[in-house]
Amino acid sequence: MAETTLMQPKAAPGTIPGLRGIAADWASDQRAFKNVSWGKAMMWIFLLSDTFIFSCFLLSYMTARMSTTVPWPNPSEVFALNIGSKHIPLILIAIMTFVLISSSGTMAMAVNFGYRHDRVRTAALMLATAAFGATFVGMQAFEWTKLIMEGVRPWGNPWGAPQFGACFFMITGFHGTHVTIGVIFLIAIARKVLRGDFDRERRGFFTSRKGYYEIVEITGLYWHFVDLVWVFIFAFFYLW
């Protein structure tokens, strides 16, 4: 029936700007966020909940690092690479961060082309984003391997506080899992875009609901969130 109103909402008539508008929206019937579809609202609230998970992880890590009586390994040394006889601190992390931030750029472009219903470009950009993400996870695997070869374990390491390895593997592992899930979703949605599911309103396999191009943006919200979390992990783990 009139499902398009659900997914591509128009501004409600008589929208009031500013704080009074927010109050009016929350005092109104039917919807508190007037131009927000169900799926997007759900993703935002999920991300809020996920923020609390990452915050708890990072706060626990900070507590461990600040309360340990053994010296904390120096991240500039630990995360340095020898490239062609040159010793460059944090080089791998810098590249990883660059790759992930770039993937946010391609994701934003994919969202743009998605709303123009440009199937090929949307799918191509989403696949590029997924490729960046996969590259990131690959480099993370390389970094893990290097550290494990050097003797870092969840229960100890050669340089200092045993919580270093514990926090490192737990937090980057949890973030890497998020990226991996994101890559899988990106590929799945890109396939749907390319196949034209959203033009033909083909029903989902599990949910048997029709899909819309807005799903590209919702996937993008998740992806940008994962990027943002990385910025905090980067700052608190590698730069501290």
Add this chain to the structure above:
Amino acid sequence: MVDIPLDQVAGIPPAEVGEVELYHPRSWWTRYVFSQDAKVIAVQYSITAMSIGMVALVLSWLMRLQLGFPGTFSFIDSNQYLQFITMHGMIMVIYLLTALFLGGFGNYLIPLMVGARDMVFPYVNMLSYWVYLLAVLVLAATFFVPGGPTGAGWTLYPPQAILSGTPGQDWGIVFMLASLILFIIGFTMGGLNYVVTVLQARTRGMTLMRMPLTVWGIFTATVMALLAFPALFVASVMLLLDRLLGTSFFMPTLVEMGQLSKYGGGSPILFQHLFWFFGHPEVYIVALPAFGIISDLISTHARKNIFGYRMMVWAIVAIGALSFVVWAHHMYVSGMHPYFGFFFATTTLIIAIPTAIKVYNWVLTLWRGDIHLTVPMLFALGFIVTFVNGGLTGLFLGNVVVDVPLSDTMFVVAHFHMVMGIAPIMAVFGGIYHWYPKVTGRMLNDLLGKFHFWVTFIGAYAVFFPMHYLGLLGMPRRYHDIGETSFVPASAHDLNAFMSVAALIVGFAQLVFLFNLVWSLFKGKEAGGNPWGATSLEWQTPETPPGHGNWGKELPVVYRWAYDYSVPGAARDFVPQNEPPSGVVAQGAHP
């Protein structure tokens, strides 16, 4: 107060959201087992929660037998006693109350009360139940693994939770933590549904300030759960890593069985902070839905509008917000910085203000009301009494200087059983007696219900009221056998025996309730659509029990709040929320 200005001035606004096509079940399996209908999922949640709750009930009998008659029951040794305590607490708080209030009542009532056809994501909702069931099965499996379930206490404090002296150190603790992680994943899927449904899928005319307080309670509790469970999730993951991988997040350097353990440098206090950042909001996650349900029961069965509706809403929101800044009052004796205690005692006492507002408003709703002592009303009254009782002892325990000597005594056990054991379960029972006619189309048996109430209410007092006294004597909690101590007089042992007998009687009264549930399903009196004469939308469905999609062709349109009882001049003593204003004769038309 008849609340119609919006409609009379501007008319009901047009629908902003088009009709969403529902998933229509094609077979028995998708209709009753892998169902995407929130009402079926609610019943599944409720049955699963009550089944695992029965296990916890039996565990409490075993504990009471041991406490009342120490040395008599040779099959309960000290390790098993600790395991019973742990499983009883964990099941009751998380797998019974949280799941029943949010997954059970939430799923059934939210779409019906806000006038939606279903939850916004029925498929995710279905997944939520099945992950919850998996969590329950993993939890139940700990009874059968080598070494049995964990005996770490429901708070699972490290270091003892994963050290070799604690029962269930091999598998019990691992399964327990895995089960918690699964529960949180499952709950998140359901919780997102409840929140988005309330925020974005209400029917025309249903503003937030017209929602029944039940929806407000469940909604706020769900938001809190989405923000509080992450802390438990993180704590569980880290404890699991400590146990399985040998990390030392929570494990300090210590000597275990005469040998230096492999752990070192972790902080047990960190676990307590994470746990109680979840644990204290959890208290209100089970209390706020109870508050909401009780408000609706009292208003309906006293035929009177709720007193101070807006204050009730804001009190719920304020309690929800404040409950995130009081967690360390569980930790006064943990060794954290004493100044923290001062801060957390202050915030704890501040939370008494919105709570007191709610209690006063319930009492003022009853004041000069046309009180019908139906079974739901009896349970609602029982809730107020037990909640006030438990709340007042909470004021004792919230103060550092009073808490320190009372810590880890039976006084604490009595306090939290009164305030978050008996009181919420009273709301659960009241809610079930109230909404069972809508779920099944039949009334629960009244006589059995009254028997159930009086035995439960008086029995709960017989169990927990003397327990305060035992706590003041200094009797510690979590002791398998108190033995001969100079400060516990012989009479205290007699009191313990009395409490145990009372606990068994209360327990068996619950079997009467379960019998009533099953018997009334087949033999109960036909209920009709609206047996209590209630105003909220769930009683106005075209069919009882409500069909797939809840409302016939047209969604209901809401013209007023949910508490128009005994409106002067109205034809009946209640005006349903979806009755247009012309049904109400202007006030003052009849003297």
